[in-house]
Amino acid sequence: MTVTDTAILESPVQGLDASKLAGQLERLAAELGIRRWDLGAACSTDTSVQVDRGEPKQLKGAQRSSITVRVWNADGLVGITSTSDLSAAGLARALAGAQEASAYGNADDTPTFSPLATAPLETLDQPLREPVGILSLLATLQEAERDLLSRHVAISTVPYNGLAQRSSERIYLNSDGACRQQRLSTASLYLYARAEEAGRKPRSSGAVRLAYGAGLLDVAGCIDEAAERTISHLDYAPIDTGRYPCVFSPEAFLDLIGAFSSLFNARSVLDGVSLSQRESIGEQLAVPFLSIHDNGLHPGNIGASSFDGEGTPVHRLALVDGGVLKHFLHSEATARAFGVAPTGHAGLGAKVSVGTNWLEIGPGDSAGGASGLDRHKADGVVWIESLSALHAGVKASQGSFSLPFDGWLIQGGEARSIEAATVAGDIRAVLKGLIGFEGPAKITPDGLCPHVWVEGLSITGDA
Amino acid sequence: MPALPLVASLPLPVVSLDPFDLSWRPRLEAVLSAGCAAGATLVEVFLESTDHIGLLAEQDRITNVSPAFGKGAGIRVFRGERDGFVSTNDLSKRGLLTALEQALGMLGLEPCSAGRGGFEGLAHLRDHAAAKAGWLAACPGLGDATARLLEGTALLECHGQHLQARRGSYARDWQEVMVAASDGTFARDIRLHQSVGLNALVADGEHRASQGRRYGSTDRPDDLLHWDAEASATELCASARAMLHADYVEAGSYPVVLANRFGGVIFHEACGHLLETTQVERGTTPFADQVGSPIAHGAVTAIDEGLSTGAFGSLSMDDEGMEPQRNVLIENGILKRFLSDRAGELRTGHARTGSGRRQSHAFAAASRMRNTFIAAGPHSPADLIGSVERGLYCKSMGGGSVGPTGQFNFAVEEGYLIENGQLGKPVKGATLIGEAKEVLPRISMCANDLELAAGFCGSVSGSIFVTVGQPHIKVDAITVGGR
Numbered sequence A: 001m002t003v004t005d006t007a008i009l010e011s012p013v014q015g016l017d018a019s020k021l022a023g024q025l026e027r028l029a030a031e032l033g034i035r036r037w038d039l040g041a042a043c044s045t046d047t048s049v050q051v052d053r054g055e056p057k058q059l060k061g062a063q064r065s066s067i068t069v070r071v072w073n074a075d076g077l078v079g080i081t082s083t084s085d086l087s088a089a090g091l092a093r094a095l096a097g098a099q100e101a102s103a104y105g106n107a108d109d110t111p112t113f114s115p116l117a118t119a120p121l122e123t124l125d126q127p128l129r130e131p132v133g134i135l136s137l138l139a140t141l142q143e144a145e146r147d148l149l150s151r152h153v154a155i156s157t158v159p160y161n162g163l164a165q166r167s168s169e170r171i172y173l174n175s176d177g178a179c180r181q182q183r184l185s186t187a188s189l190y191l192y193a194r195a196e197e198a199g200r201k202p203r204s205s206g207a208v209r210l211a212y213g214a215g216l217l218d219v220a221g222c223i224d225e226a227a228e229r230t231i232s233h234l235d236y237a238p239i240d241t242g243r244y245p246c247v248f249s250p251e252a253f254l255d256l257i258g259a260f261s262s263l264f265n266a267r268s269v270l271d272g273v274s275l276s277q278r279e280s281i282g283e284q285l286a287v288p289f290l291s292i293h294d295n296g297l298h299p300g301n302i303g304a305s306s307f308d309g310e311g312t313p314v315h316r317l318a319l320v321d322g323g324v325l326k327h328f329l330h331s332e333a334t335a336r337a338f339g340v341a342p343t344g345h346a347g348l349g350a351k352v353s354v355g356t357n358w359l360e361i362g363p364g365d366s367a368g369g370a371s372g373l374d375r376h377k378a379d380g381v382v383w384i385e386s387l388s389a390l391h392a393g394v395k396a397s398q399g400s401f402s403l404p405f406d407g408w409l410i411q412g413g414e415a416r417s418i419e420a421a422t423v424a425g426d427i428r429a430v431l432k433g434l435i436g437f438e439g440p441a442k443i444t445p446d447g448l449c450p451h452v453w454v455e456g457l458s459i460t461g462d463a
Numbered sequence B: 001m002p003a004l005p006l007v008a009s010l011p012l013p014v015v016s017l018d019p020f021d022l023s024w025r026p027r028l029e030a031v032l033s034a035g036c037a038a039g040a041t042l043v044e045v046f047l048e049s050t051d052h053i054g055l056l057a058e059q060d061r062i063t064n065v066s067p068a069f070g071k072g073a074g075i076r077v078f079r080g081e082r083d084g085f086v087s088t089n090d091l092s093k094r095g096l097l098t099a100l101e102q103a104l105g106m107l108g109l110e111p112c113s114a115g116r117g118g119f120e121g122l123a124h125l126r127d128h129a130a131a132k133a134g135w136l137a138a139c140p141g142l143g144d145a146t147a148r149l150l151e152g153t154a155l156l157e158c159h160g161q162h163l164q165a166r167r168g169s170y171a172r173d174w175q176e177v178m179v180a181a182s183d184g185t186f187a188r189d190i191r192l193h194q195s196v197g198l199n200a201l202v203a204d205g206e207h208r209a210s211q212g213r214r215y216g217s218t219d220r221p222d223d224l225l226h227w228d229a230e231a232s233a234t235e236l237c238a239s240a241r242a243m244l245h246a247d248y249v250e251a252g253s254y255p256v257v258l259a260n261r262f263g264g265v266i267f268h269e270a271c272g273h274l275l276e277t278t279q280v281e282r283g284t285t286p287f288a289d290q291v292g293s294p295i296a297h298g299a300v301t302a303i304d305e306g307l308s309t310g311a312f313g314s315l316s317m318d319d320e321g322m323e324p325q326r327n328v329l330i331e332n333g334i335l336k337r338f339l340s341d342r343a344g345e346l347r348t349g350h351a352r353t354g355s356g357r358r359q360s361h362a363f364a365a366a367s368r369m370r371n372t373f374i375a376a377g378p379h380s381p382a383d384l385i386g387s388v389e390r391g392l393y394c395k396s397m398g399g400g401s402v403g404p405t406g407q408f409n410f411a412v413e414e415g416y417l418i419e420n421g422q423l424g425k426p427v428k429g430a431t432l433i434g435e436a437k438e439v440l441p442r443i444s445m446c447a448n449d450l451e452l453a454a455g456f457c458g459s460v461s462g463s464i465f466v467t468v469g470q471p472h473i474k475v476d477a478i479t480v481g482g483r
Helices: A018-031 A090-101 A134-149 A219-232 A250-259 A267-271 A331-337 A427-432 B022-037 B092-106 B142-161 B229-244 B261-270 B275-283 B341-346 B381-386 B438-441
Strands: A034-050 A055-072 A079-081 A153-174 A177-194 A204-209 A241-249 A291-294 A316-322 A360-364 A382-388 A400-411 A412-419 A421-426 A434-444 A447-461 B042-058 B063-080 B082-088 B164-182 B186-204 B207-218 B253-258 B303-304 B324-332 B373-374 B390-402 B407-419 B423-429 B433-435 B443-446 B452-457 B461-469 B475-479
Touching: A018 A034, A018 A090, A018 A153, A018 A177, A034 A134, A055 A090, A055 A134, A079 A090, A079 A177, A090 B063, A134 A153, A134 A177, A134 A219, A134 B092, A153 A219, A153 B275, A177 A219, A204 A219, A219 A250, A219 B092, A219 B407, A241 A250, A241 B092, A250 A360, A250 A400, A250 A434, A250 A447, A267 A331, A267 B164, A360 A434, A400 B164, A400 B275, A400 B407, A400 B433, A421 B433, A427 A434, A447 B475, B022 B042, B042 B142, B063 B142, B082 B092, B142 B164, B142 B186, B142 B229, B186 B229, B186 B475, B207 B229, B207 B407, B207 B452, B229 B407, B229 B423, B253 B381, B261 B390, B261 B407, B261 B433, B261 B443, B261 B452, B261 B461, B303 B390, B433 B438, B438 B475
Parallel strands: A055 B082, A079 B063, A241 A382, A360 A447, B253 B390, B373 B461
Antiparallel strands: A034 A055, A034 A153, A055 A079, A153 A177, A177 A204, A241 A447, A291 A316, A291 A360, A382 A400, A400 A412, A400 A421, A421 A447, A434 A447, B042 B063, B042 B164, B063 B082, B164 B186, B186 B207, B253 B475, B303 B324, B303 B373, B390 B407, B407 B423, B407 B433, B433 B475, B443 B475, B452 B461
């Protein structure tokens, strides 16, 4: 047996060629007797660097491509197959695999094309940046590490760090003529420092920045934040186990709400694994001064998509307004089951997943909640900077959580880092136990949120 | 029929459905030779072909069938202790050489057309795959697999109470790999991992509980057909029933008895990762200079190996082409060695242990665990529970995490109070919190009932198949988070 290359032809066209892909699929589908199909495809080139005390640790590059084809068989049942092979042979095999899988499609819950797959899309202001050379990335990260190490004598290493850039493109096509295409360039920087003082435990903290290109990253801000956070945890003390009022940082509260987003997820509702039910829309879920919107199009959402996995346009959606549950997140299939329109939150599959895009949390148009909250003048309050282990410590279908966190105990206006602790509670009690918001909302990689005060939560200290 | 170009600016993937066999030698030798001629001290090519299928059953319906397949290559170039890594879906000679050129460029090296740079050619192919060629075809077809899953969810209905949702899932991951390196390494393998799981959500008014169990094996094509669905469903339903009306555990510091099998996840996460050379390289393990010193109670002997027949973490060779070994990590409390891969050996001096592993061609290999467990001790599980006046019995563990400074945190899925040496009422919401350095000396008793359990481990080189395990063990004191 010999190894042979199938033809690779050059073309000056950049990225995925949607029309060629559609033509190829149409021809192959016809050969297999498939009349109805859709497809999601993506390709990307990535470069990334890591450093270790001035030396390059790992330099990586990747070219990735992937495709998911979905077909409807003569009985209207759906099957899919995914592959990283975009050659004709790969596409043919994927179509055949999807056709075979369609024999096991779920007749009770069959997705179809989104009625909005050809609706107009919002125009996103996403500057495309050419990637910089990997040695330039390396120099930037080496300098950032050097700067961070110089900020405090106790900061000895930055064991977790990385500077990465990606150029990507994604496509949605279907046999009814829908054609969505989006190109994107993004870059990310993370710096997590480790600091240790004689006779004391090591402490660690860090910061992350995203941008549309490596040259647009706020490197200095990332270094400043990583240094400030790490240094702020050097002076630590154990905390007594008990109940404390808590102030969640924007990042921590967004993480918590995100972990319980099945509350708003129509797929989870239909599957019986959400705390919400079909009839929950209109119920008072939270204090009347809380609003939660999903807004994937927010300018702060680096890497926003204008359409979801089914080609449905992304738009701003009120999930909670005035504390009342207003809407669920939908795919085409769940929207049909609820008698509403798809909302732009779908993946692509035989059973289509649903998920949030980018959350906006705050008082919205509602008034209420305590005013003048200032954690810097508080007493006996736990300030939660970041939550960990959400995959293990959150029981989304039960509403409970028990999560390790980094943070400070504030006494008499003085904040002192907590040695190690977990926070536990029930999300429904949290949402109805909000005290108020502090300060302006902050843009984070996961959404927009101010600091959030919550009534007494159970804190377990590890002393 | 030639493929038409669909991706123009990126290298097109070229998938041959042919196996990786000796016909690849010239292409691989050309790449390795070019890398060495350019000045690389070592070049490694990892070829991969995958075929995956995932099934989901909910209630009494198959609701998702997800096949996937692909091919790719990862090329790693070393120049001294530094390395560059590039992955691609393009396995053509040109595609591989393009990726090599990128990797060389990361190290400041330029392609050189002359010479072989000291590369003496690949050795004789060590073909671990030869006897495994029929495995993929021998796996259950969609009809058999879906039938077994539906049998599982039906058994949940049979044995459960207050059921709100029932799920069964099955995954079959077939992978063919070929490793070629400029030191002559030339090896091929086929891996087959299958796992099947059941989950149930039970609800009674405001009370809710969810429980799940997953079973996994490697290298046994017909394993799903022998899965004891009845036993799985019975155990799961009993656990869900016990936890449905359980009270929240009171936070505090207790003696804890951890059950065997998946209880070993704590050792894996909290200690095992600290014994990988990647942690030595980062400077994030407190045990870096502790070989030969006591780091655990004398009752503790811990092992990592890749040899147990059928175990989820077993391998015929690692992802760098090296046969796995059985490594004693801790013997009677004394740290004996670290797990090491090629880069770990280069940078830390710890000899390779056949532990270079990666999720796929898109990751460079790193030192990772395989089947990791605490060895059996002399006691019975009843001895351990009987020795605790007031504490917690963790019958089933959930997931957890370890922070960058070594603190760990694990959820207890099924827990019971221990009062006066007897198991008491079930409790929920417990989280075990601590640091390996402090907890290892407190593991004072090990029982004689070692068992292994399949799991997945996510770390620097992606998500890989592993086994965790232990007998029942007693920890004299550990912080328990609760309400």
